[in-house]
Structures are given as C-alpha cells and as structure tokens.
Amino acid sequence: MNVxxxxxxxxxxAVMAPLVMVHIAVIFYAxxxxxxxxxxxxxxxxxxxxxxxxxxxxxxxxIHASIGVRNVLSEWTPLNERRVDACAVFFGLVxxxxxxRAVAAVVxx
Amino acid sequence: MTTELAVSLWRGAEHGRYExxxxxxxxxxxxxxxxxxxxxxxxxxxxxxFACRVGVCGSCAMTVNGKPRWTCRTxxxxxxxxxxxxxxxxxxxxxxxxxxxxMQPFFEKWQRAKGAFTPTQTRxxxxxxxxPDTPARKAADEAxxxxxxxxxxxxxxxxxxxGDYLGPAALTRAWTLVNDERDGGNIARLQAIAGAGGxxxxxxxxxxxxxCPQALNPTAAIAALKRRTAAAYLKGEIxx
Amino acid sequence: xxxxxxKHRDSALWIAAMVHRVSGLALAIFLPLxxxxxxxxxxxxxxxxxxxxxxxxxxxxxxxxxxxxxFTVHLLGGLRILVIENLEWRDGQKQLATLxxxxxxxxxxxxxxxxx
Numbered sequence: 058m059n060v061x062x063x064x065x066x067x068x069x070x071a072v073m074a075p076l077v078m079v080h081i082a083v084i085f086y087a088x089x090x091x092x093x094x095x096x097x098x099x100x101x102x103x104x105x106x107x108x109x110x111x112x113x114x115x116x117x118x119x120i121h122a123s124i125g126v127r128n129v130l131s132e133w134t135p136l137n138e139r140r141v142d143a144c145a146v147f148f149g150l151v152x153x154x155x156x157x158r159a160v161a162a163v164v165x166x
Numbered sequence: 167m168t169t170e171l172a173v174s175l176w177r178g179a180e181h182g183r184y185e186x187x188x189x190x191x192x193x194x195x196x197x198x199x200x201x202x203x204x205x206x207x208x209x210x211x212x213x214x215x216f217a218c219r220v221g222v223c224g225s226c227a228m229t230v231n232g233k234p235r236w237t238c239r240t241x242x243x244x245x246x247x248x249x250x251x252x253x254x255x256x257x258x259x260x261x262x263x264x265x266x267x268x269m270q271p272f273f274e275k276w277q278r279a280k281g282a283f284t285p286t287q288t289r290x291x292x293x294x295x296x297x298p299d300t301p302a303r304k305a306a307d308e309a310x311x312x313x314x315x316x317x318x319x320x321x322x323x324x325x326x327x328x329g330d331y332l333g334p335a336a337l338t339r340a341w342t343l344v345n346d347e348r349d350g351g352n353i354a355r356l357q358a359i360a361g362a363g364g365x366x367x368x369x370x371x372x373x374x375x376x377x378c379p380q381a382l383n384p385t386a387a388i389a390a391l392k393r394r395t396a397a398a399y400l401k402g403e404i405x406x
Numbered sequence: 407x408x409x410x411x412x413k414h415r416d417s418a419l420w421i422a423a424m425v426h427r428v429s430g431l432a433l434a435i436f437l438p439l440x441x442x443x444x445x446x447x448x449x450x451x452x453x454x455x456x457x458x459x460x461x462x463x464x465x466x467x468x469x470x471x472x473x474x475x476x477f478t479v480h481l482l483g484g485l486r487i488l489v490i491e492n493l494e495w496r497d498g499q500k501q502l503a504t505l506x507x508x509x510x511x512x513x514x515x516x517x518x519x520x521x522x
Contacts, residue, residue, distance in 0.1 A: 060399045061406045063366035063392065067491070070484050077481045081513070084474070088520050094455035098447060115441075122434045129431060132327035138362075151438060159444035323415070369427075370490050372419045372499075386495045393492065 058131075062124050069121040076114045103166040111164070115156030123149030171246055173200055175212065176254040179261045184252065197237035197245065198226050201253065201265065214265040224315025224379070228265050229254040234320035236379050256320035272316050272335070279332045280358045281339035284351030294348050306345035309338050309387050311380045318374035318384055330363025334374035334384030337365050341387035344394060356395050357404045365391040422503040426483030429476040436473060467521045475514035482506035 087097065101107045127145035130136055136144070171191045174184040187204045198216055205212040216226040221239040228237050231245050231252055245251060259267035276282075287294065296303055318334040319325055325333050340359055343349050359365050365388045374384040398404045415421075447454045460466070486503065489496075 058366045059362055059364065059406050060360040060366055060395045060404070064396050064399065067396075067488065071488060074481065074485065074488075077477065081474070081477065085517065085520065088517070094447070094451050094458055098451050098454070118437065122430070122437065125430050126434050129427065132324070148434070152441070155438055155441035155445065158448075159441040162445045162447040323420075369423050370419070370487055371423045372417065373415075376417055376419075383495065385490065389491045389495075 058124075058128055062127070065120055066124040069117040073114065073117050073121065076110070076117070079110070080114070098163060101163040104164060108160060108164040111160045112157065115153065115160055119149045119153040119156060122152060171200065171242065171249060171251060173204070173246075173251040173253065175201070175204060175265065176261075177212070177264055179263055182261075182264075184254075191242070191249075195242040197228070197230055197235075197240045197242060197251070197253065200242060200251070201228075201237060212265070213263040221379070222313075224313040224317075227256055227315045227317050227320070229257055229320065234317040234377060236315065236317070239379065256316050258320050258322065258325045259316065267316075269314075269316060272314070272319055272333070275332045275363075276314075276336045276339060278358065278363075279336035279340045280351060280355040281336050281343065283343060283346070284349050284354075286348060286350035296347065302345040302347060305390070306342040309382055309384075310342045312338060312382060313380065315379065317377050317379060318382075321373040321377045323371055323373065324367055324369055328363065328367050331367045332359065332363050332365075334368075334388065337368075337391060338382060338384045338387040340365075341391055344391070353398070353403055356391075356398045359391060360395040360399060360404050360406070365395060368392075418500040418503045422483055422486060422506070425479055425507070426486075429480040429483070432476050433473075433480060464522075470521070471514050471518045474517045475510050478513045479507060479510035482510060 086092075090096070123145045126148050127141055130141045130144055131138070134141075169191050170188050172186055172188055174186050176182055177185045187208050189200050189203045189208075192199070198219060201212070201214050202216075205214065214226075214228070216238065217223045219226070219238045221236060224236065226237045227234060230237060230240055234256055237253070242251070253265065255261045255265050255267045259269065259271060262268050298304075298307070312335055314335060316335070322331075322334055324331050337359060340355055343355060344352055368385070368388045370385055370389070372385045375382070375386070378384070395404065399406070415424075443457055444454075446457055461470070483506065486499075486506065490499075
C-alpha cells in the first residue's frame, strides 16, 4: 500500500458508501414486491439513471476491490510485489468488464 | 492457596522450546521478579533483559501469556490466574537467546521513517519560542513520550504480515516531528512514510494503542499522518 | 505456537478489522458470480427469470442472507476506518464496533424475515 493506492481506495470507498445503502434498499424493495425478471428489467431497461448509478458503482468497486485484494495477497501470501500487482490489475479488469457487461445487460433497451 | 507457580519460559532462539520452572509464589510479585528468580536460583544460563525495574526504561518488555508487556509492571496476580504463566521473547523481532530479542530492525525502521530531528537553526540563532498550547505542539507532546520499548511493534499484526511496514513507534515519532515547527525535514519525512511500508499500511487494529505502557496512541498519530501525506501527494509535494 | 500468538487478538477492534477483511474477500469472490448472473439478461428476460426462480430455494436464500450480512458489515467496517482516518479521535470505539456488528445482523435478519 502506498499513498496513491490509499487515496484511490478511500475515495472509492467514500463514493460507494451511499451507493451501497441505496443498493441494499433496492434489494429489500425487490424482494418485498416479489419482483420477477420482467418487473426488474421493465424498470431498468432504457433508464439513464440506473445506468449511471450502477455504472459508477461498477467502476468504483473494480478499483476498490482490486486494491483491497492486493493488500490481502501482499500480506497473507508469499507472492512477490510484481505478481501481487498483476493479480490485482487482472482482478480489477475482470470486475470492470463483467460488471459493465451486466449493467449493459439490464439497461440496454 | 498455592505457594508455587509453574512458569514456562522460552529457551533457545528462533527454534527452541518452552521449559517449565517452579518458583515460590510471593505477594506483590512481578513477572520480572519471577524471571529473575529462575535465573538466580534455578538456571543461570537464562538470558533476559532489564534495567530500571520500576517501569521507566522499557527494557524488560516480553510476551506474557500471549501479550507483549513490561514485565516489571505486570503483577503475577493479574496474569497467572490459574497458577500458569508463559513468557516468551517479544514477537516480530529476531530472537538472540531465550527472552532477549535483537532490537536493531526496530531502530532501523525508526531511521527509515526519518524519525530524527532536522535542525534549521544554529547555536548562534535566538532560541525558538515554542508555545506549549498550539494545536501542533499539543499533538507532538501527546505522542512524544515513547521510550522505544517495542511493545507496540511486537503487538502489531501489520508488522507481522508486512516486512516493509515501519511500525507504530517509528511512525508516531515521525508524527511528533511533523508537528515540530523547528524541524526542516518534513517533505523528506512525508515522502519516506508515503511508500510501500509507510503509514498507509496500517489497518487500525489498534493493538498498539491498547497495549502501549505509556498510554500513547499510535493509531491516531498514524491516521493523522495518512491525512498529511494524502494532502501532500494531492498537492504534488511528494511523489510515489 | 499459533495458540500463543493469537491470545491478544481478543479486542473488539481487532475482530472488527478481521471481519472487515474477511467480508471483503467473500464479497470479492461473490462479485464476479453476481455480475455473470445479471449478465444472463443478455440472453433475454426468460433466462434471467429462470435464474431468479432457481434462487428461490432455501439454501440460496440462506446464502443471500449471509451476503447481506457481509455487505452491511463491510460497509460499517469501512465507515469505522473512514471515521478514524478523517475525524477527531473518539472514545467508545469498541462499543461502536460491537453495535455495528449487531446492526448488520439486524439488517440480515430483516432480510431473512422477508424471504422466508
């Protein structure tokens, strides 16, 4: 961990705090109303607001989780610095790609 | 009421074993008293460190029933509830022999954190007038009473897991100097603690703060350093 | 050796930090799976619906309850860090940490009540 990674990790954490709370609320709402796939997609398809919300969430979590995983790998495994960096970058890219794909899947009309 | 205590002491170096000794139980006995008794009356080959024996020097720090503490300030009654006591050398440091550790890495990290004062004046200049109640001086004073006993360093899991981590004591000293208006080395200091083993490695486990015998708060000092280095980085004063 | 070295890790704050780390790891493992299932919508609404029906079974719901707990506890643990690092030092942190765990359990329990 260094000051650059620290700033990115804490900044994305701060950005996500309210997003997480909204997401929990969304989960509760969806389960209470027993929403089906049709119900959910009916709300998300073509919605710029949901696209922006979850798009931001995906980008933030890709950065945040990859730095977090990097710390764990660095402290709890014998992998060297370069390997740890590579794993973290790879993981971040996996999250970003799969995440943005998922957002597109529910948002594109 | 038992009149004897079974105490296990670490014998050897990195590799070794705990050996048990039976010592007489006395009132107001400290852990240091017990270790001293073993060395003087049972096994003179036992190696251990102490100096003042009254809680002002920090030399007698050891791991007592899993926690690093000053043995001269630890009463047997408080730790050997069931008549059992296990004493080992401080953790996270190389073991020289038995209960003594090599403090060199601890002091090297102190230097690496730029925990030394960088003067800006000479004896020919007027003495600096430092007000004791400015926020900076108060912050420095709250963190300055460290006597390098190593308890925080031994307690810290981030030190255990991250070989580069400078540790709570070195960073706390850096914090006191960051707050010293006479010191001229702060850019270099912030740079030194902003890298791989710097203040950002701290996870706020707070073992340091809970166990410091001087009641210092390295967690708070390190949190403040995180803010300072982040601000300096964002302003371009330090680089990665 | 291990038993000796784990003894002083009984502080509420150390446990809070460890729960924060473990929950983060669990969420990191879960997240790609979560994204993949949502991506099923690409194959059409019926595909996603089949998955949602599959996830109605008790074992999956139990896993979801655990995830809600991990998600909430990770958020609260993160807030703990942001507060320590950006606000004035406060006392009573151990009590707050315990409260945070209780709150997370409450949220997870509320979810349990909803789905069962």
